[in-house]
Amino acid sequence: MPPGAPRAAVVLSGNELLDGRTRDTNGAFVCDDLSRRGVKVTELLTVADDRGRLDAALRHALGGEPDLLVVGGGLGTTHDDLTAECLADVLGVPLEEDPDALAFVEERVRAVAERRHLDYRETFGLARRQAKLPAGSTAVPPAGVAPGIAARSGRTRIFAYPGVPYEFRQMWLETAAALEQEAFFPDVAVRVVRVFGVGELQVGPILDALPHELVELGINVGGGEVTVRIRHRRDAAALAQADALVAALEAGVPVYSVDGRTVDDLIADELRGGGLTLAVAESCTGGLLGARLTARPGSSDYFVGGVISYADQAKMDLLDVPPGMLAQYGAVSGEVAGAMAEGARGALHSDYALSLTGVAGPDGGTAEKPVGLVYLGCAGPEGTRVRKGSYPGDRDSVRTFAATAALHLLRTALPS
């Protein structure tokens, strides 16, 4: 982070985050979001539901005198939910029922009781403790039932949210929008350069060879892509360094995006902009590509659907893959990938169709067709392209990587 950036600490509470039951998503989300906004996260503390340890963690975090302390979890209805008590402990104030918080809880409990056909009074009786906040703090409007807590300790702004991921995300984003209004976040420019087709070892030396002391560089590798993040203050000297780094990357490696847009973003924009439609035919990915395309709100503008042709019979029945082709080349072949894409394009009446057929593993690999081998097809108005890919890692990694590669195949096939 450039010198002088605001600093943040994050404290998450929940036994489930420490005993292998739940993988944290809130910490990763808020660290990433803060980082994009130019804030340096100095520590992320995940603590068991234990009053002594949670108190100690909050004191430890505040001891670093961060500008911001974000707390996640521990605002529910059970005796394990200790965040409000512990914040009151470390702020040296009592817990008090807050009128705003109480109104939020009443309103939300009413909705839940109606939806789940529960007795309102009984449910409200259980939920009422969520209206108790440390004295002097403010209720943050809930995304679920539990309100959040906004407080201050010295220079530190404190915000606490429930640990339910969609509640945490939504409530943090609302807080962040308010902080944005206050100009809390520094004026930092972030350039994100995305590279597909080479590894970190090809990208790193390009960056090392140029001056970069005025910017912060981060390289991330995942799903077959390399992402370079360049952060700098908005002054001419730093801007010039960043420009030179981006230009060198574009000259040296296959950069496909310099404005932060992902391959998913580019495809969505180009299909929508061109009034074009897309279908999928998925074998080894089993629906993963369709799920990824439709994770985006508004994807029905261009995505029409697809066929999950996991069994060979489905490839023949729904995608018109000729039985002889399956017999001759096998389901995992360029021929079948091409036929699947063409079959999906015909069956779904789409402009383009993507197909995937491969060996995701861990079983089913042979010497000739090892685990990780995936054929990709893209059928469109100008014809059909087929690519052979070989992807590393476990089943999940192979499938994710193959879906990304399929999107890149479409990207290169699209007109613009």
Next chain:
Amino acid sequence: MPPGAPRAAVVLSGNELLDGRTRDTNGAFVCDDLSRRGVKVTELLTVADDRGRLDAALRHALGGEPDLLVVGGGLGTTHDDLTAECLADVLGVPLEEDPDALAFVEERVRAVAERRHLDYRETFGLARRQAKLPAGSTAVPPAGVAPGIAARSGRTRIFAYPGVPYEFRQMWLETAAALEQEAFFPDVAVRVVRVFGVGELQVGPILDALPHELVELGINVGGGEVTVRIRHRRDAAALAQADALVAALEAGVPVYSVDGRTVDDLIADELRGGGLTLAVAESCTGGLLGARLTARPGSSDYFVGGVISYADQAKMDLLDVPPGMLAQYGAVSGEVAGAMAEGARGALHSDYALSLTGVAGPDGGTAEKPVGLVYLGCAGPEGTRVRKGSYPGDRDSVRTFAATAALHLLRTALPS
């Protein structure tokens, strides 16, 4: 964790874990592994590469007097690698070159230099600092180049490893095997009870009403399910408490699994065991259910495929949903969900088929059909069932929840 279980703290260092570049895997791995071995992890601290904050985090972790402190990262060759210095700081000892550590580094550098065609002397010059350990500590044999550090502080056993995931994992597992030999880990039983159809508010009071001081209870809520984990020492009194808690849950709420198996596990086992096949017809989930079913190795034994009928045309063309039905009831309706399931069952020649059609949001909701409304269908040999569900949260949450609910609909429809 039952009373008296050993306690552990984990400290990870690395800027990349806090700025959105890298998702932690070491912390999740070691917390899960410790938990399975009956150790209670009280905190997981992720700290930036900053000497002051890393010192403070190590002191904070040791302040809780855990039996075990596992440290990950910061043992490399660059100036960002501060773990050895910081451990020396908190132990109050100097750093010293350790003969065993030096021998490990020499041996490993020789192998790397040979493999990568690097100059041995130059590479060793860069790597030599990895042989410096806090005085009085012991070198842990490396999985890569950098040795780990084994030390003690009061009652706490300290083990530090490099942050590279395969090195961290392998070195921890070797340490754990040695601790196992010493009988460091307790003899603990874990019971997992899964509930679908009610919330935490219905489950919590059942547990609170019974004695549970000999067990450790954990409640986790996610994707529309409540999971209760009960851990206890293997003695008759604790076993009786655990049995009573499980029995009370079974009597009071819709428990669907008492042996830890998820709904995904149960369905896979029942379909495979019965020689039955499954297909899907997905609208709002866009392939998510198919992707989830096929995430499991060997799912081709029973999953044949499906249709992603995102557009209405696809529902008609590929699933034979009558145009009049779509016009009369709308795509998001019980009628269409039923027809989609039947259509998929016919088109894919499967024994069972699941369908989903709903409003995932954030747009597209109306007063009559709000965001979160999803109709589920299940067609099978005994006929077709349809359920109407209303799921909270954002698009991702609604889709995930609906997919889980669809699996439960199939579970109740399956013969066993």
